[in-house]
Amino acid sequence: MTEVPTHTPSAVELADLELLLAGALAPLTGFLGQSDLSSMSRTGKLADGTTWSVPVTLTVPSGLAEHAELILTDPEGAPLATVTVTERWPVREGRVGIAGPVRRTGDGGRPPFARLHRPAADVRGSLGGDRVVGFFADRVMHRPQIAQVVQAARSLAADAVVLIPVGTAGPDGLAPEALIRCILAANDRLNGATIVAVPLPHRGNEIHDALLRSRVAAAYGVTHLLAAGDMLTGGGPRVIVSREFAYDARDGQWRWRDDVPDRFQRDPLTSDEINDMLDDGVTLPEWHTPPAVARELARARPSRRHRGLVVFFTGLSGSGKSTIAHAVADEIRESGTRSVTLLDGDVVRRELSAGLTFSKADRDLNIRRIGWVAAEVGRHGGIAICCPIAPYAGARATARAMARSAGADFLLVHVSTPLEVCEARDRKGLYAKARAGLITGMTGIDDPYEVPTDAELRIDTSTGTIDDGVKVVLNSLIHGGWLPA
Ligand SMILES: Nc1ncnc2c1ncn2[C@@H]1O[C@H](COP(=O)(O)OS(=O)(=O)O)[C@@H](OP(=O)(O)O)[C@H]1O
Numbered sequence: 001m002t003e004v005p006t007h008t009p010s011a012v013e014l015a016d017l018e019l020l021l022a023g024a025l026a027p028l029t030g031f032l033g034q035s036d037l038s039s040m041s042r043t044g045k046l047a048d049g050t051t052w053s054v055p056v057t058l059t060v061p062s063g064l065a066e067h068a069e070l071i072l073t074d075p076e077g078a079p080l081a082t083v084t085v086t087e088r089w090p091v092r093e094g095r096v097g098i099a100g101p102v103r104r105t106g107d108g109g110r111p112p113f114a115r116l117h118r119p120a121a122d123v124r125g126s127l128g129g130d131r132v133v134g135f136f137a138d139r140v141m142h143r144p145q146i147a148q149v150v151q152a153a154r155s156l157a158a159d160a161v162v163l164i165p166v167g168t169a170g171p172d173g174l175a176p177e178a179l180i181r182c183i184l185a186a187n188d189r190l191n192g193a194t195i196v197a198v199p200l201p202h203r204g205n206e207i208h209d210a211l212l213r214s215r216v217a218a219a220y221g222v223t224h225l226l227a228a229g230d231m232l233t234g235g236g237p238r239v240i241v242s243r244e245f246a247y248d249a250r251d252g253q254w255r256w257r258d259d260v261p262d263r264f265q266r267d268p269l270t271s272d273e274i275n276d277m278l279d280d281g282v283t284l285p286e287w288h289t290p291p292a293v294a295r296e297l298a299r300a301r302p303s304r305r306h307r308g309l310v311v312f313f314t315g316l317s318g319s320g321k322s323t324i325a326h327a328v329a330d331e332i333r334e335s336g337t338r339s340v341t342l343l344d345g346d347v348v349r350r351e352l353s354a355g356l357t358f359s360k361a362d363r364d365l366n367i368r369r370i371g372w373v374a375a376e377v378g379r380h381g382g383i384a385i386c387c388p389i390a391p392y393a394g395a396r397a398t399a400r401a402m403a404r405s406a407g408a409d410f411l412l413v414h415v416s417t418p419l420e421v422c423e424a425r426d427r428k429g430l431y432a433k434a435r436a437g438l439i440t441g442m443t444g445i446d447d448p449y450e451v452p453t454d455a456e457l458r459i460d461t462s463t464g465t466i467d468d469g470v471k472v473v474l475n476s477l478i479h480g481g482w483l484p485a
């Protein structure tokens, strides 16, 4: 018997696979083929006339394409499903698109809160009436959002389904499991609403994201989707726009703003207000947030004093990154207020990135590794201080995103000392060698340095002392609340 080859799809493909297996992309039962895709882009319909407008596709390395079946695995290599290949076509060098139905064949891919990743048919079957209000909770549900869902369900005499999109950190920057915990903490106030988690990572196309949400909601039985702002549906359920809610100080209830006299009204807190309170470790007030939700949220977003932090220095060789980073780390260690890990450029190149060159690909990989380790330090509430050159904006952005999705904060410090000064210092003699043509690919000489436009701090060590630079960083950590005064 020939062995069926295995393949690990990308994060979006894996999410689509889970949706397909859950029946949440009905009527699709597999990845789309070329004729469906070209029909869809021309007419918004699949080849058989079904309204559908989001590409649900799978690409694999060309070497795998000739097989009749492929086993798809999760990133750890555990089998999830088998795809029966009905169509294959080249998409780019070395990659082939494949289409075909999928069926579950393994037990891999069990995410946190697996019990909330439910088959669409089960959820539909558990809903009693013919009207179902749906709500995508990509943020924590405070009392105004809870009231919106409960009121919408009541006024339509409908069941309610709260769909929690997981796969990418939501706008509040909470990890999926933290968001789910916060929503579950509101469960007893949701009047028996059904809560499901659905893998909907951002696809890099807002229209596709919105259309897919609407189709998924419909598959889960939603007939009326409660809109959070503008919303596209593309053949999905009706969209209902909730009226604004306000807190009524007369009896402590949230109700339609129009029904509350001005002098008793209190507006919902804005995201910025909520984030400021969390940063400072202030308990969210009970009039706005159920205490159980406030507790979960405070665990997920502890005050800055206890939250992980990545301080990421970037700048030319010799600009002063290591000198300042070491001194900052020493000051924090001496104070004993936080635990610190220093990921020094040279040490990283020896311990973590041995063998990597200074090509763009290897520099990016080096920064990715540093970013990954730093994010893990941040996940556990520590401070990670990194000081590589990190010449490429894309890699720095990846490090920032990794820290954020680990629940940590991220500060980019651009050590902007001009090249002439770095070159005059030339501690390691590299600039002289590069000028003499003895080495190539030296950052600032014949290799790029993309100047950051998103740095939180900028330090030019040609115009200040080492102490000045260290103070700038420490003061900003104190003012920001990450260190005690
Ligand atoms: N071609 C070339 N370009 C730049 N730098 C070079 C090069 N070759 C060796 N070195 C030495 O390597 C240190 C930079 O390594 P990094 O890991 O920080 O670089 S990167 O972020 O991956 O681009 C850097 O150390 P620092 O001076 O501490 O920055 C250099 O000493």
Ligand SMILES: Nc1ncnc2c1ncn2[C@@H]1O[C@H](COP(=O)(O)OP(=O)(O)O)[C@@H](O)[C@H]1O
Binding pocket: 315, 316, 317, 318, 319, 320, 321, 322, 323, 324, 387, 415, 425, 427, 461, 462, 464, 465, 466, 467, 469
């Ligand atoms: N104000 C300053 N801040 C930091 N370093 C300075 C300053 N003035 C002079 N220097 C010197 O510049 C050099 C910077 O080297 P280093 O910190 O290793 O840079 P990088 O890590 O960016 O390659 C050190 O020799 C340091 O003593």
